[in-house]
Amino acid sequence: MKKNIAIVAGGFSSEVVVSLKSAEGLYSFIDKDKYNLYIVIIKRDEWVVKLPDGELIPINKNNFGFTEFGMPKLFDFAYITIHGTPGEDGLLQGYFDLIGLPYSSCNTLVSALTFNKFVCNSFLRSQGLRVADSIRLFKGQTIDTEEVVNRLGLPVFVKPNDSGSSFGVTKVKEAEALQEAISKAFSEGKEVILESFLGGTEVTCGCYKVKGKEEVFPVTEVVTPNEFFDFDAKYNGQVQEITPARISTELTSRIQSETSRVYDILGAQGLIRVDYIILPDGEPVILEINTTPGMTATSFIPQQIKAAGLDIRKVLTEIIENRLNS
Incomplete structure (x- = not known):
């Protein structure tokens, strides 16, 4: 009997669209003769599975199951392709470990x-x-521009530290632009990393x-x-x-x-x-x-x-x- 594979996409970051494209890629790559494939879309306010006819059915968060044609179904495996939280930071991995569902990526700790x-x-x-030299800031923390320049030099990269997104990243070449870049990075997460340019x-x-x-x-x-x-x-x-x-x-x-x-x-x-x-x-x-x-x-x-x-x-x-x- 074919195994049911969930291609898990979506997420809570700005890269939802990219994740959905990765899901479509995986749907085209994975062997459909061997597995039944479903794309599952996870957002903050809803978890749904996309049926072959395009209908969206709610996911039961208790067991990651769903109902198709009136029959309950469970997944045998989850292929995670969320870029950012909760699929790249270990949250989803922890959930799958709790319900005993095997998945494709690194475990909670490594993620x-x-x-x-x-x-x-x-x-x-x-x-x-x-690795590059770096400084971390938490939400609410500030740092003097001169200190950053003295420690890391210019240019310096300013990035969200706790986001899998490509958004919020700035290459700062002038000291006057540093604080604005930090604010921009904080718009994507609760931590910011400043890295020396290589x-x-x-x-x-x-x-x-x-x-x-x-x-x-x-x-x-x-x-x-x-x-x-x-x-x-x-x-x-x-x-x-x-x-x-x-x-x-x-x-x-x-x-x-x-x-x-x-x-x-x-x-x-x-x-x-x-x-x-x-x-x-x-x-x-x-x-x-x-x-x-x-x-x-x-x-x-x-x-x-x-x-x-x-x-x-x-x-x-x-x-x-x-x-x-x-």
Whole structure:
């Protein structure tokens, strides 16, 4: 009998639209001969499942079930593709653990750790990995502009610290613009991170591991005319994504090895993606770890899977079956 798979999208952040696109991507990628697929949309005020005919049916939050044609149905597995809370920060993972539903991504602890950029950087630094210098602010806290410039220099990136969103991010090049950038970042969350600017080549590398198997994908180089890899670069085509990256074989192997190491250090599950800046001296520095990477047809992970000569349908089946049989 086919297993029922929930592709869980939506969320509470500004990237709901992106999440829904990832859900459509996953719906096209996952093997429909093997699984019954449903897209579940989670918003603050409603949880619904989209039936094949387009009808939206309420989800029972007690067991994540629903009723189709008068018959109660339960899911066997949840593929989480929410970018931001509650799907990227561990909240949904905790809920699924409570009701005993297997899911695609990292567990509650790892999701919460990687979602909080400042805490994640501190953890990675303790493991001997290179990350940017940073300062964290909580809602209601202020910081003197001169202190920021003295500690981090200019330019400086100002970002929401507790949001999976691309919104609210500013590259501050002049001291006079700093406080406004902090206010903008706070509009997306309750914490803000200020990070030192790192100039160099931006690359990203995906990875997944299942029982007896490890796949680290080719590295993608990210080239954009924008000030940084912002929302327009990510989702409105203002970027050139080159896979494999135009870097040496030795550096490619090093980044792939580090991505694999990060996966193991975290105890990650499912697909993850690690973003780096390669400094002019050739040293890679970790920018961010994404435990629910985008899964549209043009997202990095599908690109890298294709470049690796792998079948994305088979990759997703391996991830699902690995969790169902664990």
